[in-house]
Amino acid sequence: MSEALFEAGPTEVAPGAVHVPGWLRPDAQTELVDLCRRWSRGPGGMLRHRMPRGGEMSVRMTSLGWFWRPYAYSRSLPGGEAVRPFPRILGELAHDGVAAAYGAPPPEEAPEYDVALVNFYDGDARMGMHQDREEEADAPVVSLSLGDACVFRFGNTENRNRPYTDVVLRSGDLFVFGGPSRMAYHGVPRTMPGTGPAELGLDGRLNITIRASGLG
Numbered sequence: 001m002s003e004a005l006f007e008a009g010p011t012e013v014a015p016g017a018v019h020v021p022g023w024l025r026p027d028a029q030t031e032l033v034d035l036c037r038r039w040s041r042g043p044g045g046m047l048r049h050r051m052p053r054g055g056e057m058s059v060r061m062t063s064l065g066w067f068w069r070p071y072a073y074s075r076s077l078p079g080g081e082a083v084r085p086f087p088r089i090l091g092e093l094a095h096d097g098v099a100a101a102y103g104a105p106p107p108e109e110a111p112e113y114d115v116a117l118v119n120f121y122d123g124d125a126r127m128g129m130h131q132d133r134e135e136e137a138d139a140p141v142v143s144l145s146l147g148d149a150c151v152f153r154f155g156n157t158e159n160r161n162r163p164y165t166d167v168v169l170r171s172g173d174l175f176v177f178g179g180p181s182r183m184a185y186h187g188v189p190r191t192m193p194g195t196g197p198a199e200l201g202l203d204g205r206l207n208i209t210i211r212a213s214g215l216g
Helices: 003-007 026-040 088-102
Strands: 011-014 017-020 060-064 067-069 072-074 115-121 127-130 141-147 149-154 165-169 174-177 186-192 205-211
Touching (some): 026 141, 088 141
Antiparallel strands (some): 017 174
16 A cells, blocks of 8 residues: 555545545554454355345355344344354444544444444455445444455435445545435445455455444
8 A cells, every 4th residue: 555545534425424544554454354264264154145136245244243134133143053242343443433534532422333244355246335224223334444445336315326426445444434424325336356455465355344233
């Protein structure tokens, strides 16, 4: 990554939606990649979910804290095993990320982040435009990018069509969306293979989205 990337400040893409380039230091990125590999082993990861209409997602996913399937959460995996616990480190990163994006310390009654989805994109993987609407809490969604860059399409709250903004997310970038943008449609129309930092040893893109389910 270039030095200019690390010097760039937060950019508001839409009200409540903020992109912070280069937020994760290289050593933090390496640690998270190692953790993602550990989380993806064993029951529950990495899965390609089948959508209600029969199509299979091109993105592979593992769930932490709660098991996500289109379009609901549960406490158990399809085979009946318990979902891997939500890691404390991701809760801390979520609160720090919200503070970095919005330029303010976390509120005294900070939301309880308790679910994370770890998505792996190979060179052909895509994510269609969708809303994150399975949560009952309205806390901001915190997204961390690792490995290859991608085009992240951030849209409006009404439908999957224009207006939307395309943002290039690179390894180490933070993206937070809450408030009036919490229910915005968003997706990944393409990745950029071979653009990730070589030192990560990651062929593809990892995306960690951290959420507060509000499910109790």
